[in-house]
Amino acid sequence: xxxxxxxxxxxxxxxxxxxxxxxxxxxxxxxxxxxxxxxxxxxxxxxxxxxxxxxxxxxxxxxxxxxxxxxxxxxxxxxxxxxxxxxxxxxxxxxxxxxxxxxxxxxxxxxxxxxxxxxxxxxxxxxxxxxxxxxxxxxxxxxxxxxxxxxxxxxxxxxxxxxxxxxxxxxxxxxxxxxxxxxxxxxxxxxxxxxxxxxxxxxxxxxxxxxxxxxxxxxxxxxxxxxxxxxxxxxxxxxxxxxxxxxxxxxxxxxxxxxx
Ligand SMILES: CC(C)(COP(=O)(O)OP(=O)(O)OC[C@H]1O[C@@H](n2cnc3c(N)ncnc32)[C@H](O)[C@@H]1OP(=O)(O)O)[C@@H](O)C(=O)NCCC(=O)NCCSC(=O)CCC(=O)c1ccccc1C(=O)O
Numbered sequence: 001x002x003x004x005x006x007x008x009x010x011x012x013x014x015x016x017x018x019x020x021x022x023x024x025x026x027x028x029x030x031x032x033x034x035x036x037x038x039x040x041x042x043x044x045x046x047x048x049x050x051x052x053x054x055x056x057x058x059x060x061x062x063x064x065x066x067x068x069x070x071x072x073x074x075x076x077x078x079x080x081x082x083x084x085x086x087x088x089x090x091x092x093x094x095x096x097x098x099x100x101x102x103x104x105x106x107x108x109x110x111x112x113x114x115x116x117x118x119x120x121x122x123x124x125x126x127x128x129x130x131x132x133x134x135x136x137x138x139x140x141x142x143x144x145x146x147x148x149x150x151x152x153x154x155x156x157x158x159x160x161x162x163x164x165x166x167x168x169x170x171x172x173x174x175x176x177x178x179x180x181x182x183x184x185x186x187x188x189x190x191x192x193x194x195x196x197x198x199x200x201x202x203x204x205x206x207x208x209x210x211x212x213x214x215x216x217x218x219x220x221x222x223x224x225x226x227x228x229x230x231x232x233x234x235x236x237x238x239x240x241x242x243x244x245x246x247x248x249x250x251x252x253x254x255x256x257x258x259x260x
Contacts (some may be wrong), residue, residue, distance in 0.1 A: 030077015044095030065109025137243020142224020
């Protein structure tokens with residue numbers, strides 16, 4: 001597969017998968033998800049690769065979720081909601097190698113979900129985390145909510161989704177959303193060090209550890225499938241569409257006008 005939306009390189013046993021849509025703050029469309037799934041499969045089953053790094057191109061964003069310009073109700077690709085989200089989330093969990101999210105800017109919406117699902121997250125000190133779903137007429141009713149609660153606890157996860165606030169890198173560290181924060185300019189070197197340390201370890205022991213960590217939350221995959229079906233029905237409502245339209249028109253949404 002030739003990649004248009006992502007970059008793929010391998011260096012010293014680490015596969016680097018980079019969302020390359022900086023003008024869209026690395027938001028993903030259907031094509032981006034297909035390429036990410038392909039790249040994770042490629043890295044996951046390449047025996048010379050021991051660790052995978054997911055990042056976003058440029059300084060502004062790791063990823064800001066679904067591309068609002070490819071979104072009028074349903075998204076523009078395959079799958080329940082027009083994005084193969086279930087497949088993308090699953091492959092990040094299923095590859096038998098640690099996946100590190102390297103976050104230098106915004107990890108917002110579906111981008112925050114991706115970072116949360118990755119095995120570990122290293123952030124630069126300019127990174128910002130948060131959810132925007134209920135502000136833009138969306139929600140991730142699978143790993144994005146249930147798995148987030150496992151990571152940061154129920155109260156914090158509910159705050160993140162209901163309030164749609166932004167959290168800086170230090171706050172994300174304190175709530176357990178990231179493993180380490182380093183100065184922005186040292187992020188690449190720090191991630192390279194973590195990769196080099198992983199490369200010294202037994203790949204089979206790590207693969208077994210990853211699978212056994214996953215075991216505890218595996219039921220969430222099925223629930224996510226059901227949730228995406230509900231989300232698809234929600235995307236066809238005027239209430240949901242108001243969120244996307246308001247974002248594009250750079251105004252506050254008025255969701256309440258659709259409720260009797
Ligand atoms: C990222 C922001 C917080 C940055 O805010 P700010 O610094 O004020 O800059 P802006 O002027 O808002 O944005 C700059 C520039 O980038 C464009 N942009 C940013 N995000 C997107 C995006 N997602 N899609 C397309 N374009 C984007 C923006 O339009 C500006 O461009 P200009 O040309 O300069 O006008 C802020 O931008 C922000 O909050 N972005 C919205 C992010 C968003 O709406 N994401 C999608 C929804 S997230 C969600 O619904 C959660 C559910 C979920 O995770 C999910 C589950 C299942 C399937 C899909 C999803 C999903 O992600 O949708």
